[in-house]
Amino acid sequence: MGTLHPGHGRAAGPETAAARSRLVRMIALGGGLTDPRWRAAFDEVPRDVFVPSFYEAMAGGYELVAADDPDPRRRGRWLRGVYRDGPLATRIGEDGALVSSSSQPSLMALMLDALDVEDGCRVLEIGTGSGYNAALLSHRLGDRAVTTIDLEEEITSVARERLAAAGYRPAVVTGDGALGCPRRAPFDRIIATCSLGSVPVAWPRQCAAGAMILAPMATGLIALRVARDGGPAEGRFLATPAFFVPLRTTDASAGGDAAGPDVTGQGVPRHALADDRFRFLLSLAAGSLPPREAYELWRRERRPTRERYGVTVEGDRQWAWLDSPEGPYVWQTGGAPDGA
Numbered sequence: 001m002g003t004l005h006p007g008h009g010r011a012a013g014p015e016t017a018a019a020r021s022r023l024v025r026m027i028a029l030g031g032g033l034t035d036p037r038w039r040a041a042f043d044e045v046p047r048d049v050f051v052p053s054f055y056e057a058m059a060g061g062y063e064l065v066a067a068d069d070p071d072p073r074r075r076g077r078w079l080r081g082v083y084r085d086g087p088l089a090t091r092i093g094e095d096g097a098l099v100s101s102s103s104q105p106s107l108m109a110l111m112l113d114a115l116d117v118e119d120g121c122r123v124l125e126i127g128t129g130s131g132y133n134a135a136l137l138s139h140r141l142g143d144r145a146v147t148t149i150d151l152e153e154e155i156t157s158v159a160r161e162r163l164a165a166a167g168y169r170p171a172v173v174t175g176d177g178a179l180g181c182p183r184r185a186p187f188d189r190i191i192a193t194c195s196l197g198s199v200p201v202a203w204p205r206q207c208a209a210g211a212m213i214l215a216p217m218a219t220g221l222i223a224l225r226v227a228r229d230g231g232p233a234e235g236r237f238l239a240t241p242a243f244f245v246p247l248r249t250t251d252a253s254a255g256g257d258a259a260g261p262d263v264t265g266q267g268v269p270r271h272a273l274a275d276d277r278f279r280f281l282l283s284l285a286a287g288s289l290p291p292r293e294a295y296e297l298w299r300r301e302r303r304p305t306r307e308r309y310g311v312t313v314e315g316d317r318q319w320a321w322l323d324s325p326e327g328p329y330v331w332q333t334g335g336a337p338d339g340a
Contacts, residue, residue: 016048019083023047023105026085032109041139042109047082049166050132050159051102054081054088062092090130091155100155101245102130103193114223114238115189115214117141124149124184124206126177126215126247127193131159137191138168146170147184149177151248178249180206186229187211195244197286198333199224199313200251204231216244218283219276220306224313232314234325237306241276266291277303284309284320288331297322297329 024033024042033039053066065078081088091100112133117123123137128150137146150156153174160172173181177192178200185206192215199222203213207226213233214223221242224235268291272278278298285294298304304322311333312318312325322329 015079016046016083019079020046020048023083023085027106027109030106032106032113035113037140038109038112038136041136042105045132045135045139045168046166047102047105047132048079050130050135050162051082051088051090053078054090054102055092056081057089061096062089098245099248100129100150102132103244107240107242108133108136110238110240111191111214111221112136112140114221115191116212117189121145121188122184122186122208123147123189123191124181124187125191125193126180127245128156128159128172129193131163131172133191133193134159134170134172135163135166135168138163138170143169147173147181147187149173149175149181151176151250176250178202178247178251182206190214192216192247193244194247195219195242196247199233199311199318200249201313201316201318204233204313207231207233216242217311218286219243219280220284220309222311224311232312234310234312236308236310239305239307241280241306268292268295272298275303277305280306281309285331288333301329 024039027033027042028039033042053064055062056065065074065081067075067078069075069078085104085106087104088102089098090102093099117140121141123141123146125134125137125148128134128148134146134148148170156172156174163169163172171184175181180202186208187206188208188211190203190207190213195216199213199215204226207213207230209226209228211226212223213226214221219241220237221240222235222237224233226233272295278295281294281298282291301322309320309322310325311320318333320331320333321327
């Protein structure tokens with residue numbers, strides 16, 4: 001007999017339970033889920049409930065893969081995809097662009113571990129998506145501690161239904177994540193599952209002293225600590241690369257586009273263009289540092305890795321830096337470089 005999902009009202013079949021167990025073991029073998037409370041969350045929260053269908057990229061577009069496909073081979077393809085350690089496209093816009101996705105489970109585990117939560121922490125998640133990450137947070141911290149926000153009612157209403165079906169009822173809010181959620185503030189942790197060009201100034205202002213903000217930025221993960229209620233905030237990037245759907249926002253000052261510049265034909269050697277560490281610097285300094293200057297800095301500083309970079313947010317000002325927020329290598333995010 002299958003095991004019941006908490007509050008879900010149906011038994012998970014043996015194939016589904018085995019697939020989830022294999023995924024959890026794979027993440028653990030890779031060094032993730034060292035905290036038994038997070039491992040229990042991944043063991044018990046059913047990703048299949050939150051991703052009943054997804055899109056696979058095909059020549060000329062996307063193909064829908066769904067749990068309710070009448071072809072058993074295609075249903076098997078869906079189950080393997082859901083419990084594969086990879087991101088899943090869950091919503092495609094009319095223009096063919098990816099709008100929403102379910103993140104790679106091992107990266108989710110890494111981020112949740114890095115979030116360094118404690119019992120009683122109040123968490124704001126920016127980017128509800130499928131609702132799966134909100135369910136993991138609710139499993140660990142309880143429903144009342146978790147707020148998740150997304151821009152469109154079509155996304156949040158579906159996520160709310162799936163969360164309830166799996167037995168979780170965090171606060172699911174429809175709104176602009178760049179503006180945070182002031183009516184639910186203050187927060188002890190903010191975690192974003194969408195990529196930023198800069199940190200929205202509203203986020204530190206809605207944080208308690210000692211809070212952490214963890215968000216994809218450029219092609220990395222920035223972990224900021226908030227010094228006192230409402231900011232300032234400062235921190236370094238984690239070592240791991242990270243690629244997420246950009247933050248969609250109605251706030252033009254939020255800097256949602258984290259894409260790096262096109263550097264074709266701008267005097268940068270091919271070996272640098274192929275190096276993930278250099279591409280990270282280009283993305284982080286986009287609009288502030290010409291590609292050739294970025295290359296000279298990167299070469300002079302012996303190809304710095306992500307964890308040597310950081311970000312400081314003070315009120316309406318923020319800047320990225322290499323090694324030290326005092327310089328000499330400092331860039332205003334979204335503006336001209338202060339020094340290079």
